Amino acid sequence: MSELRVRDLTLYYEEHGAGTPILCIHGTGSSAGGWGGALDKLAGRGRTITYDRRGHGRSERPEPYEFTSVEEHADDAAGLLRGLHAAPAVVIGRGYGAGIALDLVERYPGLVRALILLEPAILTLTAEAHAWEGALVDGVVLAAAAGGPEAGAESYYRRVLGDEGWEGLPEELRSTMLGNAPAVLAELKGGPLRPDEGALVQLRKPVLVVSSADSPPVFRAVDEVLADLVPGAVHEVVLGGPADPGLPEVLGFLDGVLDGRGRPGHENA
Template sequence: MSTIDVGGATLYYEQRGHGPPVLCISGITGDAELWTRMAEELADEFTMVSYDRRGNSRSPRPENWISTSLDEQADDAAGLLRGLDLAPAVVFGASGGGVILTNLVLRHPEVVRGAIIHEPPFVSVSSDPDAVGRQLSLLFEEGMARSGLMGAMEALVRWAWGDDGLAAVEPEVRERLMSNGEVFFGLELGAFIEYLPTPDELAGVQVPRIVAAGAENRAPTAAYHHGYEESQWLAAQMHTELAELPGGHAPNLTHPAVLAEALRPLLRALTR
């Protein structure tokens, strides 16, 4: 079990492969396991790194840690890359990990060789943020009624990842992911919802970047279409084209091999 001390926290991480470094940042559940199958596909050409975010899964909750911020989350990612002597790296951030990556390129651009930001939930810029908020509240209430915070976490994950995404996680790993509900709902969710960089900040990003969305979310009738809209908004603010990747919101779980092959040329271009 590999761990590293970063910014007052001990972070569990996984590293495999050889070649230019690629760091993957998870959103909800904050677990390194979400990237395992995709990383194994790419490890023949890249050094693939993922980690359990602070206080999640195998990264113990720091003493007296009662709140977090996107600055803290990005500082952890930067500290991990520096501590492992892998900076600068290409960084792939999905969902909440994409929000962290957005903060990372703004505050620690020197550790990022290139950024791939996939469907960051900047909900307030979607076409109907109130509807998304109502859906989140309903899922939380229904999940809590079934089985408390673990039930609420499972309901939210199922909505974001789809049935196929949740089914792709082994049962013993799934239990570990759902146990992160206390950290997510108690410490992380508010910080992620409140964070939104200004257009001027985003327009000033100099790091090579790709903003991506899942092809399955393009249609307005898709359950997670707001994720596609949020990526469209971010791509416009960062003055870059939107790239479509296979699958929906969690292609690293539902389409790991296909996603890896779609990413391979993008990673090659960013690591030249």
């Protein structure tokens, strides 16, 4: 077990493998342990760092924890990379973690070598997706008011994953995600992810955006918009499962970055 004091709290983190740093930023309600079998594949390619974001799992949770922002989490990620002398890193972000990764590269570009964004779902990029997100948040807030934080978090997961997707998760994983309910609600109260589109069109790092065909259509639509905004970004849509970092499309992109190939005409360091 490893911990590091970062800014105003202590973060739990793990390191696997050696070489070029690879920072994994988990999505809403997850943890450092949420990368599954992909972790061994990543660790075979570089110094892979996973961590519990503030308010999640074994990391410290501010009291009271009612509000957070993508900027606050990006500042934490920057502090972690600096504290571990792990920059520049290939940053892999999933869901909300992908939004953190985008804010990190916008405000701390020297800490990031490349981005792999797994279902970033920046829902402010289209009017339809933004309206869908508003309905999602309203439903979660109502559920939390009626049944408490865990009821609100479960409402969130069922709306995003579908009833079948949520109930198909291992019981231990569902328990972990519900245990992070206060963090889920704090993120939602922080408002939607709004990256600076002007900064995105100026981004000169290798970027991979990965969408799942099984996810809500609004997710794929905004992922396409995001990939179009970033010069030279690669967008992959995977079939029959989630956007996982162990997929061949992801590992092939990562190998290209680590081999120094990147994308012609773009930074790779």
